[in-house]
Amino acid sequence: MKITKKEVEYVAHLARLEFAEEEKEKFTSQLNDILMYMEMLNQIDTAGVEPMSHAIAQKNAFREDSIGESLDNEAALANAPDPRGDFFRVPKVIE
Amino acid sequence: MKYEAVIGLEVHAQLLTDTKIFCNCSTKFGAAPNSHTCPICLGMPGVLPVLNKKVVEYAIKMGLATHCRINAQCSFARKNYFYPDLPKGYQISQYAEPLAEFGHVDIEINGEKKAIGITRIHMEEDAGKLLHDEHNPVSYVDLNRTGVPLIEIVSEPDMRSAEEAAAYLKRLHEILVYLEICDGNMEEGSFRCDANISLRPWGETAFGIRTELKNMNSFRNVQRALEYEIKRQQYILDDGGEVVQETRLWEDGQGVTHSMRSKEEAHDYRYFPDPDLVPIDIGRDWVDEVEKNLPELPLAKRERFMGEYQISAYDAGVLTVSRALADYFEEVAKRSGKPKIAANWVMGDILKFLNEEKKDIKDCPITPSALADLIGLIDKGTISGKMAKDVVEQMYQTGKAPTAIIEEKGMVQITDESTLSKIISEVIEANPEQVAQYRSGKEKVFGFFVGQIMKATQGKANPKIINDLLKKMLTKS
Numbered sequence: 001m002k003i004t005k006k007e008v009e010y011v012a013h014l015a016r017l018e019f020a021e022e023e024k025e026k027f028t029s030q031l032n033d034i035l036m037y038m039e040m041l042n043q044i045d046t047a048g049v050e051p052m053s054h055a056i057a058q059k060n061a062f063r064e065d066s067i068g069e070s071l072d073n074e075a076a077l078a079n080a081p082d083p084r085g086d087f088f089r090v091p092k093v094i095e
Numbered sequence: 096m097k098y099e100a101v102i103g104l105e106v107h108a109q110l111l112t113d114t115k116i117f118c119n120c121s122t123k124f125g126a127a128p129n130s131h132t133c134p135i136c137l138g139m140p141g142v143l144p145v146l147n148k149k150v151v152e153y154a155i156k157m158g159l160a161t162h163c164r165i166n167a168q169c170s171f172a173r174k175n176y177f178y179p180d181l182p183k184g185y186q187i188s189q190y191a192e193p194l195a196e197f198g199h200v201d202i203e204i205n206g207e208k209k210a211i212g213i214t215r216i217h218m219e220e221d222a223g224k225l226l227h228d229e230h231n232p233v234s235y236v237d238l239n240r241t242g243v244p245l246i247e248i249v250s251e252p253d254m255r256s257a258e259e260a261a262a263y264l265k266r267l268h269e270i271l272v273y274l275e276i277c278d279g280n281m282e283e284g285s286f287r288c289d290a291n292i293s294l295r296p297w298g299e300t301a302f303g304i305r306t307e308l309k310n311m312n313s314f315r316n317v318q319r320a321l322e323y324e325i326k327r328q329q330y331i332l333d334d335g336g337e338v339v340q341e342t343r344l345w346e347d348g349q350g351v352t353h354s355m356r357s358k359e360e361a362h363d364y365r366y367f368p369d370p371d372l373v374p375i376d377i378g379r380d381w382v383d384e385v386e387k388n389l390p391e392l393p394l395a396k397r398e399r400f401m402g403e404y405q406i407s408a409y410d411a412g413v414l415t416v417s418r419a420l421a422d423y424f425e426e427v428a429k430r431s432g433k434p435k436i437a438a439n440w441v442m443g444d445i446l447k448f449l450n451e452e453k454k455d456i457k458d459c460p461i462t463p464s465a466l467a468d469l470i471g472l473i474d475k476g477t478i479s480g481k482m483a484k485d486v487v488e489q490m491y492q493t494g495k496a497p498t499a500i501i502e503e504k505g506m507v508q509i510t511d512e513s514t515l516s517k518i519i520s521e522v523i524e525a526n527p528e529q530v531a532q533y534r535s536g537k538e539k540v541f542g543f544f545v546g547q548i549m550k551a552t553q554g555k556a557n558p559k560i561i562n563d564l565l566k567k568m569l570t571k572s
Contacts, residue, residue, distance in 0.1 A: 014363060014365065016177060053374055054170070054370065054372075054374055055370070056373065059374050059375065059376045060373070061145060061146065061373050062145070062146055062148035062151070063119070063146065063148065064147075064149075065112050065113050065147050065148065065149040065150075066113065067113050068114070068118075068120070068133075069119070070119075070130060070133050071133050071137075072130070073127065073129055073130050076129045076130070076132045076238075077129060085128075085235075086127055086128035086129055087128050087226070087235035087237060088129070088179075088235070088236035089233050089235055089236070090179040090234050090236055091233060091234070092228065092233050093179055
C-alpha cells in the first residue's frame with residue numbers, strides 16, 4: 001500500500017472535502033490502484049527523455065497587451081451567493 | 096553573545112502593463128470594485144488564460160538588469176490554496192522553471208561595495224483585495240487586482256544587517272522604476288516586500304531558525320521591522336530560548352512585530368504544471384532584442400556622471416534618483432557647460448521648490464534650457480549669484496525666461512567701477528568709526544561695509560568688484 005488512509009484524510013482536508021469513513025477506505029484503495037497502474041510506467045526506460053510540462057507540443061501562446069471589455073459589475077457578481085454593493089461578501093477571514 | 100543576522104528578501108513588483116497577465120481586463124488602479132473582471136480572472140470554469148507577451152518582456156528586462164540568466168524555457172505552475180481573494184483556488188505562478196535565475200544587485204554602504212545574490216525572478220498573478228468589516232464578521236472582496244501581473248524577486252540570504260536590506264531594496268526599486276516596468280508605489284502596494292530573518296552566533300556558518308516578516312509598506316518600515324526583529328531574536332537566544340519559525344506582522348504604530356498566530360498547519364501548495372498554459376521558449380534573439388533596448392541603469396549612470404561631470408558620489412546619487420531628474424540635470428549641464436554649478440542649482444533650489452509642493456521634476460515650470468540660461472547670465476556677470484536666487488524663484492513661479500525677469504525688475508548687476516566707487520566712498524564717509532576700527536586691524540568690519548553697499552544698491556552691486564574696490568579704498572588715504 002502506497003497511500004494510507006491518513007494521507008487521504010490530509011489531501012481531503014487540503015481540498016476542503018469531508019468524507020464518511022467508508023468513503024475514505026474506498027478512496028484509499030482506489031488511489032492505490034491508480035498508483036500501482038502508474039508504477040507500470042516506471043518500467044519504461046526514460047533515460048535521456050526530457051520531462052514534459054505539457055501534453056501538447058505547442059509553445060509561446062501569447063496575447064498582445066491591449067484592453068478588452070470587462071464584465072459589468074452586475075454580471076461579475078451574478079453568481080455570488082451573498083453580494084453587497086459592488087462587492088462579494090464572505091465570512092471574515094484574517095490569516 | 097554576539098550574533099550575525101542573516102536576511103533574505105522577497106519582493107513583489109506589479110508590472111506596468113495595460114492589461115492583466117492572462118486576460119484583457121484593465122490593470123488601472125482605483126476603478127469601482129469588481130469592474131475590471133471577466134470570466135478568466137474571476138476563475139469561471141472552462142475559461143482559458145492566455146499569457147500577456149509584455150509581461151514576459153518586462154520580466155526579461157528585470158532579469159537582465161539584475162545580471163540573471165534568462166532561462167531558455169520556463170513554464171507556469173499552479174500554487175494551490177484557499178483564500179477568498181483567490182477565486183480559482185490556486186494562483187498561477189512559476190515553480191520548477193522560473194524565467195530568470197542566478198543574478199545579483201550591487202549595494203554600497205559607507206563606501207563598501209557588496210553584491211547581493213538574486214536566487215530567481217518569476218512571473219505570477221496578483222490576488223484580489225479584501226476589506227474587513229470592523230463591526231461584523233464579514234469581509235468584502237474586490238477582484239480588480241486579481242490577475243494583475245507581478246514579478247517576484249527572491250534574494251539569496253546575503254544581507255547581514257537591516258541597513259543592507261534597506262539598501263538592497265532601494266536598489267531594486269530604483270532599477271524597476273528606471274526600467275519603467277513598475278511604478279514603485281509602496282503605499283498602493285505595487286512594490287511589496289517580505290523578509291526572512293534569522294540570527295546565528297558570530298562565526299557560525301549554519302543558519303539559525305528564521306521568521307518571516309510581512310506588512311512593511313515603506314523602506315523605513317522594512318529597516319525598522321528588521322532592527323526590531325534582530326533585537327527580539329537576540330533576547331530569546333541570549334535567554335537560552337529558541338526562535339519559533341513563524342510569520343510575523345510589523346505593527347507600524349507600536350513599532351513591533353507580532354506573531355500572526357495562524358493555525359499551525361504547514362503550507363502544502365501542491366504545485367504542479369498548469370495544463371492551461373503552454374511552456375515559453377525564450378530564444379537568444381528575444382533576449383538580445385530586450386537587452387538592446389535597456390536604458391542606462393542607475394549605477395552606470397551614477398558612475399558616468401561622476402566621471403563625465405566631475406561631481407561627487409553623493410551628488411551623483413541624488414541626481415540619479417529618478418531617470419527624469421537625471422535627464423533634467425544632464426540637459427542643464429550640457430547646455431550651460433557648467434556641470435558642477437548645474438548640479439548645485441538642481442539639487443538646491445529646484446529640488447527645494449519641487450519638494451515644497453510635492454511636485455515631480457516632470458512638472459517643473461523651469462525648463463532645463465531656462466536654467467542653463469540663468470547659469471550663463473551669472474557666468475557673464477550680468478547678475479550676481481545672490482540676485483539669481485531671486486530670479487530662479489520668479490522663474491519657478493511664473494515660468495518666464497530669466498532675461499525677462501531681470502529686465503522687468505531692473506535687476507541688472509552694477510559692474511561699473513566708477514558708479515561703485517562713488518557708492519563706496521559715500522559709505523566710507525558715513526561710517527568713520529568703522530573705518531577707524533578696520534584700519535586698526537579689526538578686519539571683521541569689512542563685512543559690515545559690504546552689507547551697507549549692498550543695501551545702498553539693493554543687492555545689485557557685483558560682489559567681486561566691491562570686494563576689490565572696497566579693500567583698496569579702505570586701506571588708502
